[in-house]
Amino acid sequence: MTISFELADSSVKARDHYRKVATDQMRPISRKYDDQEHELPREWVDYWWNEGRSANPSSGRMDDGMIQVCIQAEELCWGDAGLYLRMPTPALGGSAVSAAGTPEQREKFMGAFQKSAHPVWGAMAITEPGAGSDSAAIQTTADLDEETGEYVLNGTKIFCTAGEGASTVEGGFVVVWATVDKSAGRGGIKSFVVPAKTPGMKLVGCEKKLGIRASDTATLVLENCRVPADNLLGRAEVKKRDASKSTGDKGFKGAMATFDASRPVVAAMAVGVGRAALDFVKEELARQGVEIRYDAPASGLTAIERDVMEMEAELQAARLLTWRAAWMMGQGKPNNLEASQAKAKAGLAVTKITQKAVEVLGPPGYSKKLLVEKWMRDAKINDIYEGTQQINQMIVARRILDYPSAMLR
C-alpha cells in the first residue's frame, strides 16, 4: 500500500489490445455509422461477437481491478463511443441481473450471452416521458395476476440504450423498472427481466440524436406485457413508507447503488472521447510544427499552448478521479461520493475539451471530413446520461454537507 500511478502489467496489456481494436475495427467505420444512424453496424457487431469478446489480452488477470474495466471503456470510446454502446453485451441489464438476481436468474437470463450463435444484447429501461432524473416518479405499472402467477407490465419507456437489439433479438432481455404499488412510492418500484420478443413489448423506434448515433436509443411500449413472477429481480414484497423509520425505499436505494459501480465506467467512456479529440489536436499541432512549451513562463504562453495545457490537465484530473472511484470499489470502500465526483468532472471536462478542440482546429474542426466535430457531439451525452451533471452535483453536495435528501432537493 503506497501511492502509485503505475498501471499493472495486465492493465497495460489490456490498454494496448483495446487501443488496437479501436484503431483497426472502430475508427474506419466511425463516420459511416454516424451518417447511417439507425443501421446496425454489422461488421463491428459481428467482430465483437465472434472475435473481440473472446480476446483475453491480460490472461484473465485484473490486477488493477475495476480500473482495468475503465481502461477498456476509455480505449474503446477513444475508438468510437456510439459503437461501444452498440456492442452485443448484457450491458446495464446484465449489471442489474448480476447484482440483484438469484443464481437461477443469472443462469437463465445471461446464458444466451455464452451460448447463442448470434449476437445478443441486454438493456435497462428506466426513463419515461415524464420521469428522467426523477426515477422514483416512474408510471409504468406491474400488476401481479394471481391466477397465472405473472406480472403484467404497462407503460412507456424511452432513452433505452441498446433497446432495439435487447427487445427484438432472441436471447436478449430488457430490465424494466415498474411500480407494483404506486401508493408505496419508491418502495413499490421493482425491476423485471423482459426477454426479447415477449408479446406486449413493442419497439416503437429509435431516437435521432446529437451524437453517439451508432447507439440504438429505443422507445419501448409495454402493453399488457406478461412475464413470469420469477422474472422479478430482488424481493417481491413492498415496504410501505414509514415516516418514523424512513426505511421504506431500501430496494430503490439498492437499485440506485448500482450507479456507484457504473458511473466510473461512464466517466471512463467520457475520458476516451475527450482523449480522442485532445490526441488529434496535439498530433495536428505537431504536424504544423507548433510545440507546446511546458517550461515556458505562464505569461509567455500562446493562447493555443494555454488551451492545450488546460485540456490536458482537465482530462488527466478527470481520469484520475475516475480511477480513484474505481479503485475504491476494489478496496471494498463505499464510493458513492467519489463515483459522482468522477462522473460530474468527466462529463463536463470532455464536453469543454471537445468543444475547445473544434475551436482550436478552426474550419477543419467543424468539417465532417474529420471526426473532431463528431467527438464534440458524442461527448455531450456524458454530461447527461447516468445522472446529469446536476444530479451528480446533488449527490456530491449531500455527501459533503452530510445532508439527507430532505435537506437538499
Place this chain on the structure above:
Amino acid sequence: MIDFSPNEEQQLIVETVRQFATNELRPVGRECDESGEIPRAVLDHAHELGLVANAFPEAHGGGGERSAITGVLIAEELAWGDASVALAILSPALSGFPVADFAGADLQAEVLAKLTGASFAPGSLALVEPRFGHDAFAPKTTASADGGDYVISGEKCFVPWLDGGDHVVVTANLDGAARAFVVERGAAGLKAERERNMGLQGLATAELKLDGVRVPGAALLAEGAVRDIVTRGRVAQAAVCVGIARCAFEVSRDYAKERHAFGVPIASKQAIAFKLADMSIEIDGARMLAWEAAWTLDRGADALREATLAHQQACRVALQVADGAVQVYGGHGYIRDYLPEMHLRNARGFSAFEALALV
C-alpha cells in the same frame, strides 16, 4: 498497480501535521498576515517535528527519507493550516534540496549543517525577477567567471527572507544558460529589501539587488539544478494551492450550514450546495495531479510536464475555490474577521511564483 493510499508512515505524518496545523498554524495565521511576522516558536516546533530535515541526507544530519509524495502530503496539510506559515516552515528546502542534489561535498556540509541544526534555520531561493515576462530558464541576472570566482549581478523578487538564514540559492545566466549559485546572505554587493505583497503577508520576502556579488567557484551548482528547482517548485506549489483551497472549501462549507437565510441554512439552496460540490471535485482532481507529478519525481523521471500541468490546474482551482468561498460568505467574505478574503489574496500569488517551496 494503481494505488491511491498513502503508506502507513505517510498516514501517520499527515495525521501529525494536521494536528500541528490545527493547533499551531490556524490560530496564528490571521495575525501573521496582519503583522508580517511569524512566531519563532511555531517555526521551531515544526523544525523539531523534522518536517523538512527528515528529507535531507543522513550524512549531513537529515533523516535520509526523501520522497516528493511525502513532501506534497506535508505541504498540503501545512498550507491547509496557513499558507504563509507553511511556506516559512518549508523554506529550508529551498536551499537545502538544490544543495543536497547539486553541490559539492564541502558546500553540502556547510549549508545542510545549519539547516539541520538544533533550532530552525530558514532557507532561501532567488529565482523570480521583478519584470513582465520573467522566465525562470532565461534569467536577466547574469553571472560571469572571474578568475576562479563568479560575479553575479541583477535583481530578484519574491525571495523568502526570514530572519536567521545564512544562504540563498540564486539563479543567473552564465554563458547563455540558467544556472544556480549558493550565495551568502551577507555577501558584499547584496541588498535585500522587505517586500509588501497582496497576499502571503506573513511570509517575509525580499527584493534582492545583486551588484557584483562575488562567490567562489564551488558555489556553482551542477547543471540541471534550475530545471529541477522549477519542477520541484511547481509540484510543491500545486500541493500548497490544494491546501489553501481545501481550507477555503471547508470553512465555507461549515459556514453555509450555519448561516440561515429565508429560514433555512444557505447550504440547503442548490446555488450554494452545487458550488460547494464543484469545489470538492476540483480540489480532489488537482490533488491527484499533484500526487502524480510527485510520484513521477520519485521515480527519478523528468516531471516538468506533469509538474507544470499540476501547478497550473492547482493555481486555477485555488483561485476559483477561494473566490467561491468569499461568495458563499457573502458580505462577511469580504471582511478580514473571516478567512476567505485571505485565501483569495494568498491563492492569487501562485500563478506568479515559480518556487516558494520545493519537494
